[in-house]
Amino acid sequence: MSININYSKKIKKTLNSLVLFTGEKFKINNLKKYLSTSEFSYINDLLKNNQAKKKLLIFDINSKKKIILISVKKNPKISEVENLGAEFYGKINYSKNSEYFLISDSIETSFSNFLGHFLHGLKLKSYEFKKYKTKKKIRYISLNIVGNKNISSIQNQKRFRAIEEGTFFARDLVSEPGNILHPDEYAKRLNSLKKFGLKVNIYDEKKLKKLGMNALLGVGQGSIRGSYLVTLEWKGLKSNVKPLAFVGKGVCFDTGGYSLKPAKFMEDMTYDMAGSATVVGLMKNFALRKARINVVGVVGLVENMVSGNAQRPGDIVKSYSGKTIEILNTDAEGRLVLADALTFTEKKFKPKFIVDLATLTGAIIVCLGSEYAGLFSNNDKLSKEIFDAGEKVDEKVWRMPLHKNYDKLMNSKNADVQNINYVGGAGSTTAAQFLQRFILNNTPWAHLDIAGMAFSKYGGALNSGGATGFGVRLLNQLVEDNYERS
Numbered sequence: 001m002s003i004n005i006n007y008s009k010k011i012k013k014t015l016n017s018l019v020l021f022t023g024e025k026f027k028i029n030n031l032k033k034y035l036s037t038s039e040f041s042y043i044n045d046l047l048k049n050n051q052a053k054k055k056l057l058i059f060d061i062n063s064k065k066k067i068i069l070i071s072v073k074k075n076p077k078i079s080e081v082e083n084l085g086a087e088f089y090g091k092i093n094y095s096k097n098s099e100y101f102l103i104s105d106s107i108e109t110s111f112s113n114f115l116g117h118f119l120h121g122l123k124l125k126s127y128e129f130k131k132y133k134t135k136k137k138i139r140y141i142s143l144n145i146v147g148n149k150n151i152s153s154i155q156n157q158k159r160f161r162a163i164e165e166g167t168f169f170a171r172d173l174v175s176e177p178g179n180i181l182h183p184d185e186y187a188k189r190l191n192s193l194k195k196f197g198l199k200v201n202i203y204d205e206k207k208l209k210k211l212g213m214n215a216l217l218g219v220g221q222g223s224i225r226g227s228y229l230v231t232l233e234w235k236g237l238k239s240n241v242k243p244l245a246f247v248g249k250g251v252c253f254d255t256g257g258y259s260l261k262p263a264k265f266m267e268d269m270t271y272d273m274a275g276s277a278t279v280v281g282l283m284k285n286f287a288l289r290k291a292r293i294n295v296v297g298v299v300g301l302v303e304n305m306v307s308g309n310a311q312r313p314g315d316i317v318k319s320y321s322g323k324t325i326e327i328l329n330t331d332a333e334g335r336l337v338l339a340d341a342l343t344f345t346e347k348k349f350k351p352k353f354i355v356d357l358a359t360l361t362g363a364i365i366v367c368l369g370s371e372y373a374g375l376f377s378n379n380d381k382l383s384k385e386i387f388d389a390g391e392k393v394d395e396k397v398w399r400m401p402l403h404k405n406y407d408k409l410m411n412s413k414n415a416d417v418q419n420i421n422y423v424g425g426a427g428s429t430t431a432a433q434f435l436q437r438f439i440l441n442n443t444p445w446a447h448l449d450i451a452g453m454a455f456s457k458y459g460g461a462l463n464s465g466g467a468t469g470f471g472v473r474l475l476n477q478l479v480e481d482n483y484e485r486s
Helices: 029-034 037-048 078-093 114-125 154-175 183-196 205-211 214-220 266-288 334-349 363-368 380-393 404-409 427-436 472-482
Strands: 002-008 017-022 056-060 066-071 099-103 140-146 199-203 228-235 244-254 294-304 316-318 324-326 354-358 373-377 397-399 445-449
Touching: 002 114, 017 029, 037 056, 037 066, 056 078, 066 078, 078 114, 078 380, 114 154, 154 266, 154 472, 183 199, 183 228, 183 244, 183 266, 183 294, 199 205, 205 214, 205 228, 214 294, 214 316, 214 334, 228 266, 228 334, 244 266, 244 334, 266 294, 266 354, 266 472, 294 334, 334 354, 334 427, 363 373, 363 427, 373 380, 373 427, 380 397, 380 445, 380 472, 404 427, 427 445
Parallel strands: 002 140, 017 066, 017 099, 099 140, 244 294, 244 354, 354 445, 373 397
Antiparallel strands: 056 066, 199 228, 228 294, 316 324, 373 445
């Protein structure tokens, strides 16, 4: 559905689909000026009999006129306001009406920029991926914002638009099938982001071999496609302030290699590059809104396939860090990509912190389901900042343990480290413990395991199913709240 949002200060014609905001529990005394006496009495009588704990009610006044009431808390959270917008979208998406008039002056909450966040939630919910539908039915809806109150400034509108475009770009990337978005194509799309002001460097296999990134290259050696490390830099400050760094796993398709995955659900492995998509969407957002921060995004792009040239269980590779890794399971591949990417990021950019994102383990889904991403970190301050940002935008994380005692589960008899814990248990923790070994200079670091959050078969508050773009809004909020200069 395509939504056209218009702004006007005065009502210019009879309104057939009217959207009004009320206080908690649908107290409507403030709405008398917008309703006729008969309409007010009719709705007021119906509300007396309404015991349902709903936030949005629709009243059909007659065959032509519809009135939508939206109940707003006195002091709502950001996520609650955005979820209201998403719920409103859900109602109008299935309605026959094509034009709505939202009376902004009916908003009485003291919440700053209520309308901006409300519309932001609506637009995030409206995303659809229909690129490969041969018959596209596009429905157009006009939403007219009438009044003077709570209209977002041009600057705030640009901010919301940047976050939306960054989130949608991440969702688009995750939604693409593996035959289209293989590493070669992915690298080309990232190169196109130069037009937004990002500095893009693409390291191909020749350059990676010269650098000694054998952990990353080993994952992709069974594919006919290339393997890449791509860096995206945004300099929003003229000074040489240390950048923030975000690193993403970009396994464009994951068969599991010779440790082959079961056929059931293997089609979902197109989203095994969701961590990289979040990083890319985040970087596009920073560039679009001209963020006053220095930041770098680093993504490792590979395809984990089976062939006569594919990596074998039992192989030993030397990583970019110099540490050797014994490959006991070729389906524990994401950590190999990240191992080289993390060390490279730390050495080359010397960042203030590193946050990596990956659909790394099924174990995190067993533990946290699709409600929280797993957070692992060597730094309490960074952990708290990420947790607080997640609570604010409702992209929640839960901190999980790291401890030196887990290291023994990853120690190899034949190399410095092995890539899987065969003793059993603590699957997500031992994976994070593995990654921590490749942070060499004690840089503040956090790992987000987003395996349960990157893709939703049933939809969530701000998405309608499929790719979620999880992490773009979370990490943007982290930066805005703690690191960006005003």
